[in-house]
Amino acid sequence: MADTLNIAIIQSNLVWENAVQNRINFQTKIEAIVETVDLIVLPEMFTSGFNMNAQAIAETMQGETVSWMQDLAKQKQAAIVGSVAVLEDSKYYNRLLFVKPNGEIIHYDKRHSFSLAGEDKVFTAGTKKVIIEYKGWNICPQVCYDLRFPVWARNTENYDVLLYVANWPKQRIAAWDALLKARAIENMTYCIGVNRVGLDGNSFEYPGHSAVYDALGEKLTSDNSGKEATEIITLNKSHIEKNRRHLGFLNDKDTFNLTV
Numbered sequence: 001m002a003d004t005l006n007i008a009i010i011q012s013n014l015v016w017e018n019a020v021q022n023r024i025n026f027q028t029k030i031e032a033i034v035e036t037v038d039l040i041v042l043p044e045m046f047t048s049g050f051n052m053n054a055q056a057i058a059e060t061m062q063g064e065t066v067s068w069m070q071d072l073a074k075q076k077q078a079a080i081v082g083s084v085a086v087l088e089d090s091k092y093y094n095r096l097l098f099v100k101p102n103g104e105i106i107h108y109d110k111r112h113s114f115s116l117a118g119e120d121k122v123f124t125a126g127t128k129k130v131i132i133e134y135k136g137w138n139i140c141p142q143v144c145y146d147l148r149f150p151v152w153a154r155n156t157e158n159y160d161v162l163l164y165v166a167n168w169p170k171q172r173i174a175a176w177d178a179l180l181k182a183r184a185i186e187n188m189t190y191c192i193g194v195n196r197v198g199l200d201g202n203s204f205e206y207p208g209h210s211a212v213y214d215a216l217g218e219k220l221t222s223d224n225s226g227k228e229a230t231e232i233i234t235l236n237k238s239h240i241e242k243n244r245r246h247l248g249f250l251n252d253k254d255t256f257n258l259t260v
Contacts, residue, residue, distance in 0.1 A: 002135045005161070005235040008037040008078075009221070011210040012046075012228050013198030014167075017057055019047035023068050030072060030080075035232055038135055042082030043165050043196040044144050045094065050114075050167035050200065051085070052122045058087040061105075069099040077101045079134055083110065083143050083165050091124040096141050096165060098132050106132050110143035111152055111260075119145075127260045131157050137237070139163055140189075147179045147193070151258060155187035155250060160240055164193040170205045177209055184213035188244050190235050197226060215243050 010029050015021040030040055044050060047065050048057040059065050065084050073080045079100045086095040086107075094110040109126025113119040129152065132139045138159040144166040146152055153162055162183055168176045176195065184191035190212065197208040212220045212233045220233050244250060 002038070002137070003237045005039065005135060005137050005237075006035070006037045006232060007192060007212065007235060008033055008035075008040045008230060008232050009192065009194045009210050009212065010040065010042055010230050011194060011197055011208045011224055012043065014043065014046060014049045014196050014200070016049050016201035017051060017053065019057070019059070019065060022047045023065065027068075027072065029228075029230055030076060033076070033230065033232070037076070037078045037232060040076065040078050040080045041163065041165065041192060041194045042080065043194050044083045044167045045085060046082040046165075046196075047084050049196075050117070050144075052118055054085055054087075054092040054122050058085040058092050060087055066097065066099075066105065069097060070103045070105070073099045073101045074103065081141065081163065081165065085123070092122060093126070094119065094123045094143060096143050098134075098139075098141060100134065106130065108141045108143070110146065112145045112149055114145045129157075131159055137161060137235075141165075144168060147176070147183065150183065150186065151256070153183055153187065154253070155189055156253075158250075159187075160189060160237065161235065162187060162189050162191045164191075166193060166195045167200070167206060168195045168209075170207045173207050173209055177211070180211055181213050181217045181219070184215060185217040188215045188247070188250050189240065190214055197228060215240050 083096040096108040108130040139161040180193040
């Protein structure tokens, strides 16, 4: 069990509907990381941009992007996480892939489809909350619009890290900033959010604001608005344990039954 976890967050522009070029761009950024890291976090739909043209962008779990993530995770001896459009059993999913250095893949299908963009008409919503055990840390992965739904993220599993990958647009970036901080505070957990930058194929602008917050809501990352950036943050298990033990806020949480 590791008391620390070194996280690399990669905030990048995305090439619209061009998985090959996006993989090349991210490989360059990942290979440029010289520090030892345990986890590398990429944005939502990092091979295509947030895109409803599922037939054009979706891959299978035996596709090139999955193999690429496995090869790169092994090379860097670090887990890699990000979401891609996946075709499985004749359905499309906005699927977060968590690929460990040994090649193991754990996935989470985005629960809350972004109906404003018609995502619910194209992609099948997930039904399972996922907790990933990695190096003695329990990580709860979610995707973009999930951030607006605190019940889905409620820390009933005693997880250590809440992780969001996103394509969150500029016009609503204040909500992104506020909700990431709120999710960290209310769940007494580290909260990581990785967003993209640049313009997409529909001319929506993305300003980044990727960030890591600790269990007290303190921001651990620097200002990276509007630019490509790679930042490495060290998480400390003792920070979570000390504050949960001292403050005990999670002991007073409400209980409820969630129907999916």
